Amino acid sequence: MEAFRSIGAYVELFEGEREFIGAAASGRLGSLQRRMKVVYNGIEGSIAHDAFMPGRKALVPAVADSYGFLCANSNAYACALGRHKFHYLSLLSSLGLPTPRTWHYRKETGWAGGHSPTEGLKVIAKSTYESWSVGVTDESIFLADSTSTNRVAAIAERIGQSVTVQEFVAGQEVCVPVLATPELMGTPPVVAVLAKAPLDPEAVMTIDDNLMSGGVTYQALTDQDLVGRLHSLALRAFIALELDAFARIDFRVDESGNPFIFDVGVSPGLSRGSSAFASMSHWGFTHEEFLRAILAASLPASGIRTPSGVSPELHLR
Template sequence: MYLDIGNEHLVREAALSGRRAASETAIILVICVKGLTRVRRDYSRYSITTSFFSAQELDDLIVALRSLGFYVQHFHDEVEFINWAAEGGLDALRQINKLVYAGSINGTGPGRRCLIPSFCALEGIETLNSDAYSSAINRHKFHWTKLLGSFGLRVPTSWLFEPGKSWLAGSTPSPGERVIAKALHEDSSIGVSAEGVGEWSPKIAQHVVELASDLNQAIMVQSFIAGMEVEVPVLELGAVRFAAPTVLLNNSGASDAADFLTYDLVWDDRYRYGAHEMLTPMHQTRLRAAAIQACELLNFRFFSRVDFRLDAAGNEYIIDISTTPHLTRQSSYAHLFATLGLEYADVLAALVGAKLAAARPQSSAQY
């Protein structure tokens, strides 16, 4: 089973708590949408819009929330929301609970995911996201990789190329070592391509230099871990935090050890999720423990996610983290809730329930 009976019960109770609070709760969505949001800054080859919701994904989210009785208001980007809130828009809402959820975000480079948590903290507005610090470190791959590694969590060996400064501490991969190049501050596989994966060579080194120039940021190069990729949703419900490993598959239903999510695959949503039974009980236990420890160390809140690769020896390596995993119908969270026999709307209801259990906004709902 994905979750033991006790944790499954907590999920159901959180969803029920969220449903009960719906009539007195306003959900303010700050989510960028493909074709609708004005892109404030972008890259020429790798557009940040790959991380935006599609119009259909946004509609699914809003319809699900409204079907439960939540009041929902959506803003296409952070500036639009901040201007509205500063003019008293939030104060004018009649609902007792007013909760802001920042999903896909605008702009490029470091730190931008912390804008909404910072603003809301300043104004005393409740959010469904992690705090500003956790949201910021989430977008600096090299820092969180080194931090988690220092606590004994298994992470790939990493190197950092800084444009204008060359390689950090003069350290580079050894010739012939299999590596993968990643944009330091971006998500949704922005900057990841076949040209940046392979045995370390002058050709890949040149690709790193060009990628740093294209994206105007440092590039992290990591040892490529060949093996199964696993997304692990981590849920914080009250005083309990637990995790549910979910195997990532390609569209053919396979989990090839040499596969990796490129920018093009993410853009086209060419992936899906497989049964957790593909993992041995031992691997499930270790993945859960490592994911929970990572989220506790970084103080991720409510719903978060940790991604792993399992090598040929069965060792788990953390390759990515997210304070704000997508909660679309094609997400590991939606997959998890479906396996529990819950509706898509329960994903959102449980997120609200998680907030109610932690912050206790005014509410007649009992968790």
């Protein structure tokens, strides 16, 4: 909140959707004497009741749109799609983008399409509506075998939702934020470095890493050929999923340099420790300038254009 106030914004923090919807429905937010009202949805499943319910991430953008507020997130449809790991990975794969092989398990109906991971394949099981690696533990990675269905069923029961199972890709985890200004820009890719295992290609990020101070840091990717390939893939994924304003495409890059899209962030974190700020800091952005960039990216997504003849990067700053 203080970071946004430092750039001259009036800020209100709502602890959940109900509080925000109530303030909008009562007319209080609409009566605020502000030229523009911008909403950023940072609610995650770890801090809000039922935030992992199907489509829940779409609620705030839908309400913001109905009351005429700008939303510094994607539209409601893209937010719903972008929080269902199996659906968006299946879509990206069908369009020819590289993704790990992926399967889906629901405790009510079993494996989607009757397909389960090939025995002997190393996989990782995740919550379908996951954010912040919620539900991922060191036990989430295993070799598929005859016990896999029972194992995944137990995970689904424990986390209270369907499970998406991915082929595990050993290597670096690389985050690529994307801004639409309205021209699409991929910001510098950054490599996630885990304090517990900084050089281990088999290590995965868990909720504990995200919650621990210094558990995850980010370094600039130096391989410029790989940077170019990741930017191209990230922009293609951004367009394919109909994302707007600001989002993040995450990759696992194997030891041969092959990238695989494995996650999408429809509302990336904005803190000083976030991958998005780490990325833009390599352009020389301060945290305050970074926040201005995120707010500016919401304008063209809402039909407001930057001045003609002004480059997006200069205008954002």
